[in-house]
Amino acid sequence: MDSTAPVPRDCGQAATRRLSFEFSGDSREYFRIWILNLFLSLLTLGIYSAWAKVRSERYFYGHTRLDGSSFEYTASPISILKGRLVALAVVLLYSFVSSQFPLTAPLFAVAFMFAMPWLVVRSLRFRHDNSRYRGIRFGFDGRYPRALIWYLLAPIGSVLTVFLAYPYVACRQQQWLVRNSRFGDARFDTDLGTSSVYGVYIVGGGIALLGIVLQGLAANFIPAGAGQLLLPLLSVPFYYLAFVFVDTQMTNLTLNHASLDEHRFESRMETAAVCRLLITNTLGIMLSLGLLIPWAKIRMARYRAECTGVLFRGEPDRYIQTREAEQNAFGEELGEALDIEVGL
């Protein structure tokens, strides 16, 4: 690929260029990386998995280009390994202690609830600090108190409002994420408003409600017996669709309202396309007993990159590197073990 064509230098004060992210990963190529990673991880009883993770992240970052420059993942495998070992110890301790002393489970649950916002902060910080573009690091400045409010206290509070306030909370979460993210010395900003987030959640809620109504109607037509047991299956696809819809549209909204100084972002993912991808990926992985995982990951990354773009006004060339303290990977790895996934 010829991505090294000379770049037009500042022609005019603010020439606007619309550029899409490009993803050049290939599933066969990534399959080979993936299977050797897996093999070496098994051979070393999991120790290599930290190196494997770096290798695979570097593949995805390196193959993601914007305006001819690619992204870099710079985490050190050793800090990931340390994080994994601590995370492993915590998870083993938890699952063993709670299976032997069932009454301690609620205590653990409360402790984890309060640790979760901390994990969110740590994991974002680790990931941002280890991402580079044009030689400049990203960064994340969010702190625990705000994370505690928007990721734990406010969602719990929204239960009291029968979740009517939840879209507001989701909106504040996105604002917190974007406004605390940095590229070099510059903060991202957002003009995301509550009303558009409500719009997304109302449609999502409507889809889920439709599933419930259909199930209720069908219950009148199906005779009692084995058929009734299958009824919940009728509403599950609607819940799944509602979930994917909210997830996709929130990503679109967040990016479409985000900005870095005068540069803006855009995201045009479509719920139907994401659903198609997720369903075919899941089927492929199941039928291949996991061997198509690399294919699934590449397809998803490609779709996301294609749908994401940047509107550059002028050249993004005056961002300054800031010094960063080395972050350890504990938060990110524990978060991953507990399936916490936050990101832009």
Next chain:
Amino acid sequence: MTELDGYLYDGRSSARRAVRLSVDDDGRVRLPDGSLLSWRALSVSTPAAGGPRFLELPAGLRFETAQYPDVDRLERRFRPGAPGQRLHRMESRWRWVLLALLLVILAGAGGLRYGLPALAKTVAFRLPASVSEHSSRQTLAALDRWLLAPTQLPPQQQQRLQALFDELAGLQPAEFDYRLHLRDGGDLGANALALPSGQIILTDQLVRLSPHPDALAGVLAHEIAHVQHRHGLRRALQSSALPLLIVTATGDLNAAGSLLVALPTLLIERHYSRSFEREADRFALRQLQDLNRDPAPLVKLLRRLEANQAEGGQPLPDWLRTHPGNAERRHLLTAD
């Protein structure tokens, strides 16, 4: 002579410059400012299949190029054996990839089938028998509160069952304190349970299903086997390690990930459970033989249990069951 096109970054700001580096046949790199540098003095990012390569130049300058094969050739020529090259070569040969694939499948299957159960067994037998006391007490209290009711069996029958149980418990090594708890099964129906510390629960419904002492001795011996072989603890250890193993092996899956991890986990856990049940059946058979009791009534009891379950609806296919199929169990118990 090789020419590399790419971008030059100063490492302090996001500004970049499109430049061309030329490398001559002696491995000298001509930088944009005209100075010469040996290729060996550069640090080159480790290869990641087809992605960009970064060259670290003096004074914090970095050069990014998409000419992957050219950098690869230069590296092989001027710096053979640099870290990462061997791995990269393995990744680019299908022969190595297929070998890795084969070994991964073998190691995965072997580890799940033999490795993890063996490891859990070793750990479980190293732990003191008292680790499960607390949890068993809590579980029994919870069962009594939510599911079970006091037994309705006549006192005479209770005494006979207790005597039968004492006879069996007397044969066992003194590690565990075996206790029999007779209960009305309620929603649980005809069933028998063993808690890891040696508490064994037998429901009235099961006793009524087959009052023959040989059948009940078989059931009790089966439950004692679960305690003695520490199945409860082994199950706890195996199921806490399993999801972790699967997630580690498959990497970070999100979105559809939970279902993709939950399903194989369930199937493998059911497989482990069935092999525990087989172990307990074999133990029960040996105990019955030692006591000169007849295994035939136990087989009859299993058949009645099966008929009971069949009334409740479709039986599950074998691979989804927690217990081996009844045909298999009957076969095991009548084999010799």
